Amino acid sequence: MNNKIVYTPGPTDVRENVRLARATKTTNPDIDKDFVNFYKNTCDKIGKIINTKNDIYILSGEGILGLEAACASLTEAGDRVLVIDNGIFGEGFKDFVSMYGGEAVLFSQDYKKDIDIKSLEEFLENDHNFKYATVVHCDTPTGVLNDLSKICPLLKKYGILTVVDSVAAMVGEELKVDEWMIDIVLGGSQKAISAPAGLTIVSISKDAKNIIKNRKSKIIGFYCNLSIWENYYEKKSFPYTMPISDIIGLDKAIDNVLEEGIQSVLARHDKIAYATRNAIKDYGLGLFLENGYSNTVTAVKIPENIGALNLSNYMLENYNTLVATSLSQYKDKLLRIGHMGENARIDKILNILNTIDISLRKMGFNGKYNLVDRFNKYYK
Numbered sequence: 001m002n003n004k005i006v007y008t009p010g011p012t013d014v015r016e017n018v019r020l021a022r023a024t025k026t027t028n029p030d031i032d033k034d035f036v037n038f039y040k041n042t043c044d045k046i047g048k049i050i051n052t053k054n055d056i057y058i059l060s061g062e063g064i065l066g067l068e069a070a071c072a073s074l075t076e077a078g079d080r081v082l083v084i085d086n087g088i089f090g091e092g093f094k095d096f097v098s099m100y101g102g103e104a105v106l107f108s109q110d111y112k113k114d115i116d117i118k119s120l121e122e123f124l125e126n127d128h129n130f131k132y133a134t135v136v137h138c139d140t141p142t143g144v145l146n147d148l149s150k151i152c153p154l155l156k157k158y159g160i161l162t163v164v165d166s167v168a169a170m171v172g173e174e175l176k177v178d179e180w181m182i183d184i185v186l187g188g189s190q191k192a193i194s195a196p197a198g199l200t201i202v203s204i205s206k207d208a209k210n211i212i213k214n215r216k217s218k219i220i221g222f223y224c225n226l227s228i229w230e231n232y233y234e235k236k237s238f239p240y241t242m243p244i245s246d247i248i249g250l251d252k253a254i255d256n257v258l259e260e261g262i263q264s265v266l267a268r269h270d271k272i273a274y275a276t277r278n279a280i281k282d283y284g285l286g287l288f289l290e291n292g293y294s295n296t297v298t299a300v301k302i303p304e305n306i307g308a309l310n311l312s313n314y315m316l317e318n319y320n321t322l323v324a325t326s327l328s329q330y331k332d333k334l335l336r337i338g339h340m341g342e343n344a345r346i347d348k349i350l351n352i353l354n355t356i357d358i359s360l361r362k363m364g365f366n367g368k369y370n371l372v373d374r375f376n377k378y379y380k
Contacts, residue, residue, distance in 0.1 A: 007352040008324040009297045009338030010191035022249030029242040036236045042251040052177035057229045059200040060243045063167040063188030066200035070163045070184045072224035073212050077101035082130040087139025114292025117150045132161035138169035141327045143297030149180050156181040172269045172296035172340045183208040194341030195253035198246050269295040272339045279374035283367045296340035308335045315359050
């Protein structure tokens, strides 16, 4: 199990210094005030990376926890919520809205494209009576990237709060939370940050806090209630026992990003994604997307006579390599190349492309070129 080559769009490879940090001797996070300071310092470092002065919380739970917590904390019975839908996770927000009593109104567009801003603007001109809107930065099943710099300020113009799922984009794509007027943005430890799975990152604005404080009804539940984090630092107390080893590991992963420099990290993702997409097209395979390509995930169409599931199983059985297909209706149609975080390294991408090339040829697909050679042509 431990010797598999894992190249998925999260969880990603975890650097050795992160693993070692996670193994260090720990204290009692419930009563040790030094750990509260350590936690807050980690949050502040994340704030520098995503360009915000808003409060940041690290929650004990995989990224989905943040998506539900945002909806649980904001939604009251009868609230109209705009669900911006151009992907599986984009549409999925409607379930969180409805389970907390809200009315989800979908703005649905082609899953092969990023959100068309003009169409969204025309929609909002006719209907903008929404408490908040949900939008996915990068929809992991297809890798489509939405332009938050245009979407979130447009929503804010109409007084609509924004909830952004940036789990598959944060650290791999530029994120300017304050400048783009994002009220709640959500990230996960296991994607481009390249820490072990199990932590959610939440950035929350003053506007969002005020909406939560002024609810007419109590928030349903405790674990998904973002208001329980209010003033934790002043009180030097957490609402529940924090997974201290996970947070120490996350802190080291964040240090890795800061030491490399966030602009260098973003450039690394951009170069590898660009070369990967062009190599795939030259090779003779198709990309799922028509535009809105993310720098963290590339979704590749696999011929029906081979099948994405057969290809992924072949790579696992013959080369001990774990790759991911997609979800739902795309499960057997798309192979996802997760070039994010520590996976966005030249040695790792070349290895996975070589394995894909060899596997496809042995399964009967004749690529027009050597996949690694085509990548090298575009990687500059």
